[in-house]
Amino acid sequence: MNENFGTLFTHLFGGGEARLTLVESDDPLEAGLEILCQPPGKKLSVLSLLSGGEQTLTALALIFAVFLANPAPICVLDEVDAPLDDANVTRFCDLLDEMARRTDTRFLIITHHAVTMARMDRLYGVTMGEQGVSQLVSVDLRRAEQMVA
Known part of the structure; x- marks a missing residue:
């Protein structure tokens, strides 16, 4: 999952890197999870030091990494694009298209x-x-486009 997270993070941000690390225990069932990320042009930091939009994109990379590791038949995302500007919403939608192609998951987006x-x-x-x-x-929308064309 860590590899998927790093790959999706890099895809969403157009570069940079991210990884997950277990903290505070050697036992994975009792350890905490720390998200370390470095968007392009920034220093490596924890999630809480990123902007709201960067936090959202990072969280989406993590959610989709889980779906790549263990796909579910449906995923409901409620207003996840609210803190994003138009450019980042486009990145989110591109990733959503890719996830729909790579998995059998149906995505329900409330927006x-x-x-x-x-x-x-x-x-x-x-x-x-x-x-x-x-x-x-x-x-x-596909039928509507055909009717207009």
């Missing part, structure tokens, strides 16, 4: 970010056409 929504296969939303009456709406 309000337009860049993320534009990259999804299907969107679900709730509208209120009239007061007090909610309606679920589903849009297959």
Whole structure:
């Protein structure tokens, strides 16, 4: 998993390095986990010293490293792109595409970010056409593109 984490971190940041180390015990079941990372152009440090966006990308690299080691049928990510700027949201979406290709995991992304929504296969939303009456709406973006073309 450590190798996957380092590879995904480097992919997300376009360079740098990251690794996981066990701390405070020789017994892996009782040890803590320290995340050491070095985004391009920065010094090696612990996760808590990174910016919010860098912390988010690092956490996503760790989550996806777990999925590469032990894939699950579904992964729900809720507003993980909220602290990211548009460039980093694009990196996140690129990694999400790669993860969908490499695993059989289906990703359910809850987001309000337009860049993320534009990259999804299907969107679900709730509208209120009239007061007090909610309606679920589903849009297959691939079909919608074909209809427009």
